[in-house]
Amino acid sequence: MAQIIDGKSIAATIKSELQIESAAFISRTGTIPHLALLLVGDDPASQVYVRSKAKTCEEIGFRSTILNLPATTSQEEVLDVIHSWNGNKLIHGILVQLPLPRHISEHKIIETISPSKDVDGLHPENMGRLVLGLPGFVPCTPAGIIELLSRSGISAQGKHAVVVGRSNIVGKPIANLLYQKSPQANAVVTICHTGASGTLRDFTRQADILVAAIGVANRITADYVKEGVAVIDVGINRITDVAKKTGYRIVGDVDFESVLPKVSAITPVPGGVGPMTIVMLMRNTLEAAHRFTRNATINR
Numbered sequence: 001m002a003q004i005i006d007g008k009s010i011a012a013t014i015k016s017e018l019q020i021e022s023a024a025f026i027s028r029t030g031t032i033p034h035l036a037l038l039l040v041g042d043d044p045a046s047q048v049y050v051r052s053k054a055k056t057c058e059e060i061g062f063r064s065t066i067l068n069l070p071a072t073t074s075q076e077e078v079l080d081v082i083h084s085w086n087g088n089k090l091i092h093g094i095l096v097q098l099p100l101p102r103h104i105s106e107h108k109i110i111e112t113i114s115p116s117k118d119v120d121g122l123h124p125e126n127m128g129r130l131v132l133g134l135p136g137f138v139p140c141t142p143a144g145i146i147e148l149l150s151r152s153g154i155s156a157q158g159k160h161a162v163v164v165g166r167s168n169i170v171g172k173p174i175a176n177l178l179y180q181k182s183p184q185a186n187a188v189v190t191i192c193h194t195g196a197s198g199t200l201r202d203f204t205r206q207a208d209i210l211v212a213a214i215g216v217a218n219r220i221t222a223d224y225v226k227e228g229v230a231v232i233d234v235g236i237n238r239i240t241d242v243a244k245k246t247g248y249r250i251v252g253d254v255d256f257e258s259v260l261p262k263v264s265a266i267t268p269v270p271g272g273v274g275p276m277t278i279v280m281l282m283r284n285t286l287e288a289a290h291r292f293t294r295n296a297t298i299n300r
């Protein structure tokens with residue numbers, strides 16, 4: 001029978017671990033980890049995400065600050081906020097909620113965040129460190145996937161991992177993490193994208209571990225997977241469902257029901273990868289505070 005990977009429960013366990021670590025850190029250093037969250041515009045989904053991140057900070061014992069600027073804010077004004085947070089010794093982590101309004105360059109904003117406060121792990125320095133296998137902040141969703149695999153007893157060692165999707169936030173970093181020469185990884189990795197859309201199935205059917213980060217509802221069906229594959233479904237897609245009060249439901253990039261009889265393990269949507277992202281953000285924030293206090297001690 002397939003193992004249904006319970007991301008909700010694994011995330012809850014990590015959250016409890018972080019509460020204990022955070023309390024120990026605060027009592028030892030007197031420093032309260034502090035995450036600053038910047039939201040530009042009034043997108044309801046982004047507002048929900050930002051509030052939920054702030055609430056999780058509170059539950060773990062961190063401080064958080066939310067700054068919600070209007071959608072008309074100029075790029076210069078956003079950069080001013082980032083510069084001021086970079087220089088603020090009471091802020092350890094900075095997160096800019098994406099997407100930003102079209103007149104603001106995401107690259108420019110991300111590049112301006114101090115790499116030592118880049119708890120989303122998207123700064124080129126942290127991405128470079130990830131590729132080189134050096135310590136740095138790892139993007140939260142890919143970090144969560146590695147944690148899910150390891151806590152579910154699924155070894156990537158020597159396996160063929162196929163990643164569908166090459167975004168900077170999921171596809172590229174998870175592919176890079178999976179091939180690192182480390183005990184949790186060391187897989188042989190293939191990356192697929194729209195360039196392979198006509199032949200996608202030829203690649204995905206070879207996967208021992210399949211990571212779907214496509215953004216297309218139910219794109220991976222039973223004929224795209226081989227028997228015994230472990231499937232990590234990153235997708236979060238809304239589809240119409242008249243039976244629901246909201247008129248929609250959330251599904252992944254994998255057609256769960258059709259692949260289930262073939263897989264050895266699978267993450268459900270919702271309740272798989274999703275809950276991991278936020279706890280990995282919290283872990284990065286605690287790590288940023290650790291680094292800050294270590295550097296402060298060295299520079300004293």
Ligand SMILES: NC(=O)c1ccc[n+]([C@@H]2O[C@H](COP(=O)([O-])OP(=O)(O)OC[C@H]3O[C@@H](n4cnc5c(N)ncnc54)[C@H](OP(=O)(O)O)[C@@H]3O)[C@@H](O)[C@H]2O)c1
Pocket residue numbers: 141164165166167168169170171192193194195196197200213214215216234235236237273274275277
């Ligand atoms: N669980 C979480 O916490 C979490 C976090 C982030 C994202 N997500 C979800 O994960 C999904 C992916 O997110 P993303 O930000 O990585 O999306 P994205 O930036 O839109 O990237 C999608 C990737 O999939 C590829 N792709 C699209 N259609 C394809 C096809 N038919 N065949 C092969 N490749 C195809 C694209 O190829 P090209 O590069 O060629 O265009 C692209 O590389 C979304 O549903 C998103 O909501 C979830």
